[in-house]
Amino acid sequence: MAPPQDGPWLDAAAGRLVRPYTVSNGRTRPTAPLDLLSMVVPTGTAPIGHMGPEHTQALGLCIAxxxxxxxxxxxxxxxxxxxxVLLSDLVDCGALTAKAPTFRDNPTDQSLLEAVLDGLRRRL
Structure with a gap:
């Protein structure tokens, strides 16, 4: 998948011109229950109201x-x-649906976590 295009929101020397929390209007809590493993899928419904460019980019990344x-x-x-926060805005307006991750086994199984830790230690 292609990275977002450089444009007026990025500057090679200074980095991002718009600070991250400006994108979410200072909000730090999403209204929809999302975690990093949640899967989002577009519904095909157009977002109601004005969405920022980041909302449009996020929605575009879900199309595939x-x-x-x-x-x-x-x-x-x-x-x-x-x-x-951006994705929860899109869920709230009906443009996306979100599914919580499903685990066949206990995701906090201590033996699994120890095996992952051992594998990471071997790589370092």
Missing amino acids: GPTSVAEIAAQLRLPAVVTK
Whole structure:
């Protein structure tokens, strides 16, 4: 997937010209229950009202199919909490639906977490 285009919102020397929390109007709490593994899918309904360019970019990233909140945050180069606020705006207006991640096993199984930790230690 192509990264967002450089344009008036980015400056090579200074970085982002619009601060991340300006994008979410200073909000830090999403209205929809989203976590990093939540999958969002477009409904085909056009957003009601004016959405910012980041909303449009986030919606465009979901067109190919179910996309995780973490993937969208990485593509937008925004903090996860800001991305969650943007996506919850799109869920609230009916442009997106969100599904919580499902785990076949217990996601906090201690043996699984220890195996992941051991694998990370071996790589470092």
